[in-house]
Amino acid sequence: MSEPEARRSGFVALVGRPNVGKSTLLNRLLGQKISITSPKPQTTRHRILGIKTEGAVQTVYVDTPGVHQGGKRAINRYMNRAALSTLAEVDVIVMLVDGLRWTDEDAQLLKRVMEAGRPVILAVNKVDRIADKTRLLPHLQALAAKAGFLDIVPLSAYSGDNLDVLEKIIASQLPEGDWLFDADQLTDRSERFLAAEIVREKLMRSLGDEVPYALAVELEEFREEEGRRSISAVIWVERSGQKAIVIGKGGEQLKEVGRQARHDMEKLFDAHVFLRLWVKVREGWSDDERSLASLGYQND
Template structure:
């Protein structure tokens, strides 16, 4: 939850019920970019104060440009979490990387997240070169400080030199433990211009609950199947029925091969039951109520290679 917010009654309302910002209020869009699996989604969840983006030890977890909203008495920051920038191997990968690259030019400020527990590599340099093509200010965020061994702290030098040659600000933190995030948040606000409320102060994401529900199901598949069913899964929320004491959710898990369907269902349906149980528990936290989750599995051969299938499942190149 966004803490220390002014009450709605204390704010003058403008068009659409969104409050009129007080003097010196700052706001803007902040893109979170970096290689796969450097902790971008974990960072956004930590800054917003609630889980809205899924996380996984598996690389390339994020697929959509998901906006998380942090509102404080001084500012409103709209975070744009992007897919990890990597060399694409299929149409889906091409869409994801294209969307991430477009986000670089469509925000007011960028946080370039790197893994401080590993040495500066070619993937980071590739992204740094992309950032040379934009005038958007950059903060280089050294994440995973909690995972740095004493001998690993020498890795900081390469990142700090990279930032110095490009005139970037830097911040070191752990998105997992929260260490250093207050300092990062202060830097973010300081680098934004004065501006309006873009969203109501109590909103934490621009995505509908259906989208978040689908992502929570996909997260459990990533956690429970790991490399067996890596990224050939898409979730479609077919129906949400809100009753007085329970919300019923019907969802289809799309895979590319019969073998993947078998893995997800598991022996006597055990894996599908576990996926459903874990996802349901996360959904109940989201809506703060009881959920009845019904899961179905469907084979869609080569859906990641088909532009039509990608569009049907909600994966399109962003236009803004």
């Protein structure tokens, strides 16, 4: 009779500049939506753990905000701290890049990643969007020359292509040891946090380019009752003009955001959801450390 396989567990940081697909990758790896996504950069603002337990291996993925340059507000500094402070705390780093693109932000992040002294896997995402596949191999060779990567994995977080290869490489690097979380736990975040993030995702997806970056969502009530959740949330914006945009003509924009958010919450919580939304103005919240802390933007 063969010996049971030794358990392995560890933390894996998913890092990259904004909009390279870190949250999409996390959700695909877990088989469930934990981290919100949108086509807009800087959708992810917090570190979020996604926990996958399969066989003898428990992998704790750390989804991080996109590391970016040029943002001068307090919230930009917060997001960069949340991402970069993760690097020294994990067992493996997966750095994501976008297809055939390589930018100055990628180069700056690579420098910080390699300084962390952890095994680094370079994940070249969105390869399904590359029309001329003959360009991929020379690009991978050029990337390999940039640093001493443990491995380079071309993949598609959207379709799931080659994720099994990535997971095998990660598992080989995790230390032996007991699991860090219960086998059925998917994330370290509460239902309350996930509800607020779902509302923010619907706003990010439905509004123009400017307003989403000037808003935050704060839950005032989250009650569990028999077979339902009663949720009240405030959407904070920085100017009265933004408030009008979020509410929309006759309140239609806010109603549609509420409808979409409620649908996703009911799917996630497997319960009926009664959702109430308000929009309020708090001038300059995104560049005020106290306001950020009160809204849950605290490096942990």
